[in-house]
Amino acid sequence: MFGLNYNCRLIRLGFSFFISLTCYNIALANKTKGKKKEVAVVSPIVQKKPNTNGTDAVSKTNLQHDLEAENALNRARLEKELSTIIAQIEQLRLKKEHQRLDKEIENENVRSAHDKAMLLLNMEQEKLTIELGLAQAKCMKKMEQYHIQLTELDKKIQLEKGQAQLLQETSHRLKSEIEVLEATNTRDKYIQKKPIYLKDPLIKKINTLVLSDRCIELNGTITPWKANYIVDQIHYFNNKNKEYPIFLVIGYSPGGYETAGCNILQAIEYSKAPVYVVVKSFAASMAALITTLAPKSYAYPNAIILHHHPASFLCGNFNLRATKEAYTNLDKTWKRLGGRVAKKMGISLERFNKKLYEKSMYGDWEEYGDQAKKLKWVDYVINSIQNSAISSLPDSAEYTFEQFIKHYYNANPTKTIELSAEEIAYNKLAPHDVNYSYRPDHKAQMMGK
Structure with a gap:
């Protein structure tokens, strides 16, 4: 243009x-x-x-x-x-x-x-239009199928909702009934009563010992970690109150580690609040030493107190010097611990040694509580114990053979039963420690490592 x-x-x-x-x-x-x-x-x-x-x-x-x-x-x-x-x-x-x-x-x-x-482009558009029409037709067909399925599912959901609502109502009703039963059971298990604290816990008229909630349980083998737990509880009760006594209650203990027992004795002797030992069933070896050397101890008349010499079970190839060193260590241990028992009894250590073997060829001198009092192994023989701190019904699961073995050996019950007495004692020793405990088979009463 x-x-x-x-x-x-x-x-x-x-x-x-x-x-x-x-x-x-x-x-x-x-x-x-x-x-x-x-x-x-x-x-x-x-x-x-x-x-x-x-x-x-x-x-x-x-x-x-x-x-x-x-x-x-x-x-x-x-x-x-x-x-x-x-x-x-x-x-x-x-x-x-x-x-x-x-x-x-x-x-x-x-x-x-x-x-x-x-x-x-027009041809492609026509092609796409045709494909889109086919896809829409397929989609509509599937949508119809889905709609049918959704309708069926909705019916099922409504039915299940009705059933769930019924179950929920039933559950709420049962839960309410259970809560009522649990509340009733709880009220029956627990007692709303405060512990009794006495500076002199022995009621002499009826010869009954009154325990408060300041109690520490000692059952089974005395191990370092169990001793640490006991000592920390003594510190706790001291920090809480220094006037009322603390009770170390021994149910059944064969003794245990020398160092662990000495740790407990040290805490008892230097506690500002008095620590009293109470023997219910059996206290042997290191447990018997703790009972005898405590500032004040109590025992049932039929409780057994057992003292004995430390003994060595030497396994492996030990030469003369190793045997001599083991004997020297045993002698020092016995003089430190057995000497204190003999002094309280009012006899010499030599006399105490002789009496041990007068009672048993193994040196195991055991006495019931009433006889132990005459020997000054315990201070008081009591007829009964009134534990004012028990305010709930005890759980039966804690009173089984498995629990007894677990506390006695401080190990897995199944595994412990498979071990021999020597293996049990040997496996529980720390380096340079002494297992000072009573064994009925007399095979592994004391071992050094």
Whole structure:
């Protein structure tokens, strides 16, 4: 479009130039006529000179020829320039026409490619439309199936909700009944009664010992970790109150580690609150030493107190020096512990040693509580114990053979039963310690490691 407008402008310019040239020729011709008139007017003035009419005619003719020649020359020059301009205009027109044709061809190619692309897109659209229609049909079919399933599930859910609600109501009712039963059972198991604290816990009229909640249980083998637990409880009760007594209650203990027992004795002797030992059933070896050396001790008449020598069960290849060192260590242990028992009894250590073997070939001197009092192994023989701290019904699960073995050996019951007495004692020793305990089979009463 731009090329066509440009060609039109060039054509207008050529016509304008042609019209200008024509106007110039007309003006030039008018000028020539004016000169002729002017010559005619002036000629009377110049008639003073002697001129003839023939000469004037020649001059006019010559002037006219000159003007015509000049006019022809100018016309030829202008025609040539006009031809050149027209030729350029024609070239530009041809060029623009060529460009227009090229542009039309390019546009046609673009249009063709666009039409082809649109055709492909239309075909693809039709294909996708068909596929979409099929997918929608399948989806609608599945949706109908799902709707049917959802309807069935909704019916089941409503049914299950009804059943669940019924179960929940039943559960709430049963829970309420259970809570009522548990509350009743709890009230029956627990007693709302405060412990009795007495500075002198022995009621002499009825020979009954009154225990408070300041009690520490000692059952089974005396081990370092059990001794630490007992000692920490003594510290706790001291921090709580230093006036009322603390009770170390021995149910059934064969003794145990020498260092552990000495740890308990040390805590008992230096406690600001008095620590009293109470023997219910059996206290042997290190447990018997704790009972005898305590500031005050109590025992049932049928409780058994057993003292004996420490003994060594040497396993492996021990030379003479090792045997001598073991004997020296045993002798030191016995002098420290057995010497204190003999002193309380009011006899010498040699006499105490002799009496041990008068009672038993193994050196196990055991006495019931009433006889132990005469020997000053215990301070008081009591008829009964009133434990004012028991405010709940005991759990029967804590009173089984497995629990007894667990406390006695401080180990797994099943595994312990499979071990021999030597293995049990040997496996429980810490480095450089002594297991000072009573064994009925007399095979492993004391061992060093």
